[in-house]
Amino acid sequence: MGRAPCCDKAKVKRGPWSPEEDAKLKEYMAKHGTGGNWIALPQKAGLKRCGKSCRLRWLNYLRPNIKHGEFSDDEDRIICSLYANIGSRWSIIAAQLPGRTDNDIKNYWNTKLKKKLIMGSINPDALRKPQQAAHFSSLLHATSLPSSPSTPLSSSPSFTCSSNSYNYTLARSFTEPISFSSSPLSNNSFTTASMLQPQETFVGSMQNYQVKDNLIMFGGEASCSSSDGSWSNQMSHVKEEYEHGDGANNNTGQVGLQNYLHNGVEDGQKLMFSSGVAGHGVLNGWTGKPIGLWGENPLDYSLEEIKQLISTSSCNNFLFDENKTAEKAMYY
DNA sequence: AAGTTGCCCAACCGCCCATAC
């Protein structure tokens, strides 16, 4: 048996929003906000609309800083790369494109970008650009986590982004805001100047992380993510782990995070690191457990492979073809 | 000029999940 509808469909107005309705909603939001209850909002605001409809209208069109119009080439690449990585997780993809909404991106992908890819008007090389990989969705894999949660961190666990030869080192002390530093490992084919200087700390505090489904995101920009940018209510279990560190030995957070990395992170779960540097202010990385399974960057998908994904993906819960999936254990 | 087709995108639908009770 399905659940009861959220409102009486017969009594609410449907279809396109009028300027008057927009104005009412805007005015109400400016004065009161949602009040934490979208269902009750229409009545309070004098709108004959379903609460969900109000929410959608606000989040997708009326809230400040919404960006409409043409997508840039950079945005195209971000969307393609992330789609190849995580599939149709539009809210997550939207979180990486300031001002864009998941609905916007979803529509853009379905109507234009998919075709662009198939027609070959997106340069496949762009999808492989190292700076793109590092900038938007670097895959990191942990290389030196302690073998058990009870083992103190004898050395800093490191997360290596294999595609661009960067080594991200997890700061050892979690009593301070968690941070990562970067250092180029070798002569890279691209410059770091626009991104990170060696040893530059780039990720913000542990207090600023988010969990969504099997993804853990550090940083990010709530104000422009997804439909509403709200991940906070889904972060509780990680936060708890983090906060349950041993305060007595001043390792608060360290044990918690260790526990989380070893226990809290389910198999196949990913960590996503995000910070506000360069370009759109987003630098991401992914890592996951089991450790070490990701030997290569999933961004290294060729145009042909992405095309194949498009043509074969009737279900969105897989990301890669069978062989790739098994090889990389990229389920989530 | 009229009819048809295809595209775009705003809005809706329905399921899932978290939380309150």
Next chain:
DNA sequence: TGTATGGGCGGTTGGGCAACT
């Protein structure tokens, strides 16, 4: 602990419009 409720999100729909015949 079970149930009800609200929020979030991906998939789908359908109206409006432009392009085409």
